[in-house]
Amino acid sequence: MKLINIFFFFLLLLAGCKSSKEIHNPTLTISKNNLLPASLKNWYQKDYINDTIPGISLEKWYQLNREKPKSNVIIVAVIDTQIDINHEDLQGQLWINHKEIPNNGIDDDQNGYIDDINGWNFIGTKSGGYVVWNRYEYVRIIQKWGPLFKDKKESQIDSKDIYKYREYHRALKKYEEKGPSYKKWLKSLNYRIELYPIITDTLKYFFPQEDYTYKMLDSLYKKHKVNDKEFWQRRDGVDKDLGALIGCMMLNLELDQKDLEDIQNHQTQLDSTVNKNLKIDYNERLLIGDNPDILEKGYGNNNVSNNKAGHRSLQYHCTKMAGIIGANRENNIGIKGILQNVKIMPLSISSPGDVNDKDVAMAIRYAVDNGAKVINMSFGKEFSLRREWVTEAFKYAEEHNVLLVHCAGNDGVDIDKEPFYPNDTNFENFEEVCSNFINVGAVTNKLSNTFVSDFSNYGKQNVDLFAPGDQIYTTTANGGYTFDSGTSMSVPMVSGTAALMWSYYPNLTAAQIKQIIMDSGTAYDIEVILPGTKDKKVPFSELSKSGKVLNVYNAMQLAKKISKNKR
Structure with a gap:
């Protein structure tokens, strides 16, 4: 028996129309070992029918689409860690606040944040640094x-x-x-x-x-x-x-x-x-200097990309999200993001430990007030001290037609029974508090009983759909590229798809974007091993509200149809 089996430890660190074509009783099993390295790096963009790989059919859409987007740019806010702002594959893809004059110490655009050129760090300290450790x-x-x-x-x-x-x-x-x-x-x-x-x-x-x-x-x-x-x-x-x-x-x-x-x-x-x-009397907010009991603008600092030696590890997560959404598709290096005409707005709230509900709420409000159409949230926690603040922020985003995309979590549990925050339901009767929130689980490239990632949370009420989240190749800190797995990796695929839909069909509402994504997904008629168990099998359709996997091609087709009907 391996010694790890007796070592009791926990990981420290560190998310209205007929459905699309259904695939019934598929017999092909795709495994990591069956894919060539080139295919493994972008397997999630493939199409099951064309490529025998159960991806999101992004390449299929690009191959068949000849139309130009109607919107020049869609802003996607990524509420996460700090970001590698100098990454080669993100150049030209990051949001710039042109209303602000850099480094003059003045709030030129009067949005409540001084020198917020590329976004904001809500866990930034008064001294210009950032909070390294958050309490649970x-x-x-x-x-x-x-x-x-x-x-x-x-x-x-x-x-x-x-x-x-x-x-x-x-x-x-x-x-x-x-x-x-x-x-x-x-x-x-x-x-x-x-x-x-x-x-x-x-x-x-x-x-x-x-x-x-x-x-x-x-x-x-x-x-x-x-x-x-x-x-x-x-x-x-x-x-x-x-x-x-x-x-x-x-x-x-x-x-x-x-x-x-x-x-x-x-x-x-x-x-x-x-x-x-874990220290009850440790107070990380003292370094920030805010009042933790009220919602307020302006606390934190504008340092969204700390490049000091020894600190770059806190850029990894956000940089991965940004790459999946919007890595430059035209520079012939690295990877290709979901769409080109996007600007990533990095909003930092996350460090080892749990995010603070105040920071979540204020980051959402910042994103909405500064033009974001989609907010990517690849973080979560088991408890919520100020969930009413977050719910109010959700509704604020809904009022401004902004879509929220969130990870289902990586504990392999049913989050209908074990709460995972933030969420859009009250857990008593699963009544949704807003219509603009999507919760995403993770699948693998193996169309077999291991199709659902073994770490992914699930829930017929609280998970809306699944997207690839296993062995995803993307940008990372220090200008690099890497493979990673987690429901965090699934979220930017949905966020990028939503942004792509809006770039072509800007008259759609956030609620319609959400419903189209859910309705147009691919339904796989297979049984899968229930996450958190060794061999218990359940129908894949029972693990989420839609019972489906993100499909970009189908979503774009359905968005086009619904957009025309609105004219």
């Missing part, structure tokens, strides 16, 4: 609502506060589960760092070139007959025999921590998790 939302809830509800029974609580009372206790339960686990993990890391010089020196006796693999160590480990229980009993350094040292290095390799620097980096992250993310 359940920690904020304990800090905020603890004085009201601690040591009280539900019968003592006013009816108007019952929801908060129950959320407080749900948060407290989460905290009591997570806190000890993270501390145990940190203790293990500290132990492994202490042992590392002894381990490497000892293993040189068996592997002078230090060229050992996990399999080779496993063989040596079994030879010395040190079982898991004995190893963990020794982890505090009481008995550092050979078997325990071998087992410790096996764990390092299992966790892809190949050298001491890797382990120390994880130690630094985990130490911050324990002492910041």
Whole structure:
């Protein structure tokens, strides 16, 4: 048994018309290994009928379309981390606020934000930096609502506060589960760092070139007959025999921590998790200098792309989203985004930990007020301290005909039963609070029982449709390109599609764009393994409201038809 199976840890970091043609009982299975590298890099843009790859049929639409877009540019706000503003494949694709004079310290356009040339950093600090660590939302809830509800029974609580009372206790339960686990993990890391010089020196006796693999160590480990229980009993350094040292290095390799620097980096992250993310009296807002209890403009700073050495990792996520949506299609380098005539507006709210509802609400309002038509939101959390602020922002976007696209999450759970925020329902009766919000799950390139990504959340009420989210090749920080997986990767495909639709059919409403995307998706009549289980199979159609996968070609055809009918 691999040692990781006994290592209890959690990941630190870090989303009206007849349907389109349905594919019934498909027999072709597509796997990563069956795709050539060139196809793997853009598999999600392929078409099932033409290419035998279950993508979003983007290339098919471009191959057959000869019309020019009616709108010169669509602004897509990406509410996320910071962005690599200098990436070669995003040049010309980023939003510029031409009403603002750069770096003059004046709010020239009087929108409440000084020198917001490319967007805004809502977790920017007064000193020009940014908040590196956010608390988890359940920690904020304990800090905020603890004085009201601690040591009280539900019968003592006013009816108007019952929801908060129950959320407080749900948060407290989460905290009591997570806190000890993270501390145990940190203790293990500290132990492994202490042992590392002894381990490497000892293993040189068996592997002078230090060229050992996990399999080779496993063989040596079994030879010395040190079982898991004995190893963990020794982890505090009481008995550092050979078997325990071998087992410790096996764990390092299992966790892809190949050298001491890797382990120390994880130690630094985990130490911050324990002492910041999980610390009830830690207040990250002190660095920002805002009032966390009111909605206000102007806090934060205009630094959406911190390029200091050691800080660029916080650009990775937003840069990936931006590339999928709008990487330059005409420069013959890198990748091709969903559409060319787009401007990406980066709005930073995210760092390790949970986003703050105030930042979510204010970023949405900023995007709406500054011309965005689509807002990409590849983030989420299990709790929401100020969900009413976010709901009000959703409605504000709806009033201004702006579409919100959000990730379903990566926990492999039914979010009809386990809340995932932000969302557009109240979870009591699943009544939608707005008509402009789309929640997106992730699928793979394997049209088989593993079609739905094993990490993807699902829900017949709270997930609207699926889009590719497994092994997606896109832009990343430091001017690079990479593969990544997650429902986060599915969101920009829907956001880009919505922007493409609006660029051709600007008379459509956000509600119509949402409905067209859902109605026009591809319905696959197959059974899939339910995420979070090993082998339980369910119809794919039961995992989302539409039961479908994004299809750009079909969406554009249906948008054209509905747009003509509106004239």
